[in-house]
């Protein structure tokens with residue numbers, strides 16, 4: 001009888017140890033799964049990668065007179081300048097054409113919509129990733145670059161006043 005209760009208490013201890021190991025394993029597994037989903041869900045893209053996506057979807061073409069005949073406007077709606085032969089332009093899916101540089105600057109500020117008709121230039125997912133990068137950059141600037149800069153400006157002024 002004594003050995004039986006001993007056996008059960010032993011079994012009980014073993015079960016406790018086993019269960020606690022199992023819980024630790026599950027927690028570790030859970031964390032790694034959550035970590036990886038967050039990582040794959042959250043990859044931010046740099047401006048270079050963003051511009052590469054734009055280039056992939058809307059390749060740069062060289063402007064020619066032939067292109068003018070196919071479209072209604074011979075000028076860039078961003079800078080209002082007329083295109084000259086051989087200039088780098090981008091034609092969007094909505095059939096609107098802009099200078100490559102004008103459009104790229106616009107797309108970086110106005111999150112991937114055509115300056116004229118607001119048609120989407122890139123998939124939402126890529127835009128969201130780029131937006132996240134911009135937000136993060138904003139935070140970094142605020143905490144690491146702008147504040148020390150303004151402080152140094154403050155100290156600089158103070159020192160100038162002292163001397």
Ligand SMILES: [Zn+2]
Pocket residue numbers: 076077078079080081098099102
């Ligand atoms: Zn332009």
Ligand SMILES: [Zn+2]
Pocket residue numbers: 092094095096114115116117118119
């Ligand atoms: Zn358009």
